[in-house]
Structure formats: C-alpha cells, structure tokens
Amino acid sequence: MCQRKYALDLLQDSGQLASKPCNTPMDPSVTISKESGTQLADPSSYRRLIGRLLYLTNTKPDICYAVTRLSQYMDTPTIVHQQAAYRILRYIKTAPGLGLFFPKESDLNxxxxxxxxxxxxxxxxxxxxxxxxxxxxxxxxxxxxxxxxxxxxxxxxxxxxxxxxxxxxxxxxxxxxxxxxxxxxxxxxxxxxxxxxxxxxxxxxxxxxxxxxxxxxxxxxxxxxxxxxxxxxSTQDQIADILTKPLHLGPFQTLHHKLGMLNIHSSLRGAVS
The missing domain is CATH 3.30.420.10 (Ribonuclease H-like superfamily/Ribonuclease H)
Incomplete structure (x- = not known):
C-alpha cells in the first residue's frame, strides 16, 4: 500500500522534482525551534505543504516524526522550517513508491x-x-x-x-x-x-x-x-525510536528496515531481491 502518484504530484507541485535526494527525512545536527530563522512573508505555502505531507504519513511512518515536528510551527513558520520541509520532500524523492507491505500469510499476534x-x-x-x-x-x-x-x-x-x-x-x-x-x-x-x-x-x-x-x-x-x-x-532494536527523534543514517536505515516497508516499483526493476 503506497501513495506513489500522490508523492510524485507533491514533488512536482512544490518544485522539488529535480532536487537532489537525501537519505534521511530530518537532519539531527540542525536545531529547530520556534525562533529559528527569519519568518516567512507568506506562510500559506508552508501550511499547505505540511498539510499534504500529513496525508502522506498514512503510508509512510518513516516521515511521521519529521512532519509532526514541523506541523508545530504552522502559526509562524520560518525559512529554517521551510528548508526542513523541503528536506522531507528530497527524502521522499529517493523512493516515492515506498509503502507498507502486508503479506498474505502472517500470524495474528x-x-x-x-x-x-x-x-x-x-x-x-x-x-x-x-x-x-x-x-x-x-x-x-x-x-x-x-x-x-x-x-x-x-x-x-x-x-x-x-x-x-x-x-x-x-x-x-x-x-x-x-x-x-x-x-x-x-x-x-x-x-x-x-x-x-x-x-x-x-x-x-x-x-x-x-x-x-x-x-x-x-x-x-x-x-x-x-x-x-x-x-x-535494547535501544538499538527499539523500532519506536524512529518516531521520537531525528536519527543519523546508520540507525535510521536499521530501524526503517524493521518497519516492514517495501518499494514494489524497485522490485519490478529487479533492484530488490
């Protein structure tokens, strides 16, 4: 279950379709607060973008924390907040077809x-x-x-x-x-x-x-x-850690794999075994 077309439309509408992809939705080295950066002259575009990203979290739990964090600044968004939102889009571009996989045979525990x-x-x-x-x-x-x-x-x-x-x-x-x-x-x-x-x-x-x-x-x-x-x-195996803080590439990829997400479009091209 994925929202590939919705993700591609979002990238095109926001002008990020030709941007350089990144491997994580949020940079852990960047401090984000209410006073970070200069306030945007027109916050409507930021609010619209966050609203569309919130809908995308229905099939992308890996961006849930980043989108939830940025949604806290919709009253007075700044340039720093907008750049962080664009980073989420660049992360989505890495695999727009990534979604949740529900196997036919599974226990009910x-x-x-x-x-x-x-x-x-x-x-x-x-x-x-x-x-x-x-x-x-x-x-x-x-x-x-x-x-x-x-x-x-x-x-x-x-x-x-x-x-x-x-x-x-x-x-x-x-x-x-x-x-x-x-x-x-x-x-x-x-x-x-x-x-x-x-x-x-x-x-x-x-x-x-x-x-x-x-x-x-x-x-x-x-x-x-x-x-x-x-x-x-152990903290290294705590999957919910990806929902509470921005992570570096190594821990993020480890926990992301344990979420059970799959890019079926990559598998059709033979990129996933």
Missing part, C-alpha cells in the same frame, strides 16, 4: 514498541512519545506526538509513552473483537527503559512515581490482568 525522547523540544521542553504496533509482521498502527506535560526524568517520559501504547493496545484488541478476530495471546509491548519497566511490574509506589500515579495504575492494571506482557529491549 499483536506486539508493540513504545519509546520517547526526553525534553527535546527547545520551546517547551516537553518530550515526544512514539509507538508502533504490528499484527504479525505487518505494521498496522503508529503515532508520534508531543506529550502534554513536562517530564522531570527520562523514566517518566518513557512511562507516559508506555501508557499511551497501553491505551492503543487495548483499542486494537477491541477492534479485533469487533471484526470477529480472536486474539487469545497476550499483547507484548517492548520498552527500552529499565526504570519504566520496573515501575510497571512493581506493586509498591515510590516517592519518585507519585506524579505519574494514574499512568502507573493504567499500565499495571493491564499487566496484572494478563492483557499485556512487558519485555525489555
């Missing part, structure tokens, strides 16, 4: 990955939560969203992301039930933060967890009821 950065927003110091869920080997749900409160520690930021992933897992179970699809196995969620992992499995509240008590109750209730099972994972 639901598993998810949750992650967050910590205070990376230079304007508000809020963290960004990210999660993605797979049904078998198929990616069916993902989100990248800035948290509503400022987290005082990385463990708190990770745990709030875990709570959001728990809500998504429960909703997916309800959806499978409505579709008359039985899911007898426990939903597995992978978390790369040991503190958040232990808080979810520890029945004793500590002084450092009072401010996230509601999220503690939510996640622990699903764990104790047998709906969820939490497993630790």
């Amino acid at each position: 639901l598993k998810g990955f949750t992650d967050s950065d910590w205070g990376a927003c230079h304007d508000t110091r809020r963290s960004t939560s990210g999660f993605c869920f797979f049904l078998g080997s198929s990616l069916i749900s993902w989100k990248s969203k800035k948290q509503t409160v400022v987290s005082r520690s990385s463990a708190e930021a990770k745990y709030r992301a875990l709570a959001q992933g728990t809500c998504e897992a429960q909703w997916l179970l309800y959806l499978l039930h409505d579709l008359c699809i039985d899911h007898p196995k426990v939903v597995v969620i992978y978390c790369d933060n040991q503190s958040a992992f232990h808080i979810a499995n520890n029945p004793v509240f500590h002084e450092r967890t009072k401010h996230i008590e509601m999220d503690c109750h939510l996640v622990r209730d699903k764990v104790q009821s047998g709906t969820l099972h939490l497993l630790p994972i």
Whole structure:
C-alpha cells in the first residue's frame, strides 16, 4: 500500500522534482525551534505543504516524526522550517513508491514498541512519545506526538509513552473483537527503559512515581490482568525510536528496515531481491 502518484504530484507541485535526494527525512545536527530563522512573508505555502505531507504519513511512518515536528510551527513558520520541509520532500524523492507491505500469510499476534525522547523540544521542553504496533509482521498502527506535560526524568517520559501504547493496545484488541478476530495471546509491548519497566511490574509506589500515579495504575492494571506482557529491549532494536527523534543514517536505515516497508516499483526493476 503506497501513495506513489500522490508523492510524485507533491514533488512536482512544490518544485522539488529535480532536487537532489537525501537519505534521511530530518537532519539531527540542525536545531529547530520556534525562533529559528527569519519568518516567512507568506506562510500559506508552508501550511499547505505540511498539510499534504500529513496525508502522506498514512503510508509512510518513516516521515511521521519529521512532519509532526514541523506541523508545530504552522502559526509562524520560518525559512529554517521551510528548508526542513523541503528536506522531507528530497527524502521522499529517493523512493516515492515506498509503502507498507502486508503479506498474505502472517500470524495474528499483536506486539508493540513504545519509546520517547526526553525534553527535546527547545520551546517547551516537553518530550515526544512514539509507538508502533504490528499484527504479525505487518505494521498496522503508529503515532508520534508531543506529550502534554513536562517530564522531570527520562523514566517518566518513557512511562507516559508506555501508557499511551497501553491505551492503543487495548483499542486494537477491541477492534479485533469487533471484526470477529480472536486474539487469545497476550499483547507484548517492548520498552527500552529499565526504570519504566520496573515501575510497571512493581506493586509498591515510590516517592519518585507519585506524579505519574494514574499512568502507573493504567499500565499495571493491564499487566496484572494478563492483557499485556512487558519485555525489555535494547535501544538499538527499539523500532519506536524512529518516531521520537531525528536519527543519523546508520540507525535510521536499521530501524526503517524493521518497519516492514517495501518499494514494489524497485522490485519490478529487479533492484530488490
């Protein structure tokens, strides 16, 4: 499932069809904030571009974080924001036919990955939560969203992301039930933060967890009821990391491959084995 024609039309309408492609949608060495650069004289073109990119994220989770980040500056966009948006277009040009692949034969085991950065927003110091869920080997749900409160520690930021992933897992179970699809196995969620992992499995509240008590109750209730099972994972293998921060080429390509995306137009030319 891809939006190749839509992507090519977007490149042509924005004048980036002849631009030089790049390998990542966002440059991790560039700091982007509300005050970065000179404000655009006419912000309507930037807003229109971001709106069209948001629609493209329906089949391209690899640009979800970059588009979500730039959408936060639609009220007063600057030249720096516009250049960052053009970089996303240059990344799309690398493989406009890239999309989600859903194999005909796959199991129905639901598993998810949750992650967050910590205070990376230079304007508000809020963290960004990210999660993605797979049904078998198929990616069916993902989100990248800035948290509503400022987290005082990385463990708190990770745990709030875990709570959001728990809500998504429960909703997916309800959806499978409505579709008359039985899911007898426990939903597995992978978390790369040991503190958040232990808080979810520890029945004793500590002084450092009072401010996230509601999220503690939510996640622990699903764990104790047998709906969820939490497993630790290394940061290098945390797929949701691609939804929380800009990555360098090496880590980005590694996690991008694990999303299960495929460019069928390249395979028709014999470029993909």
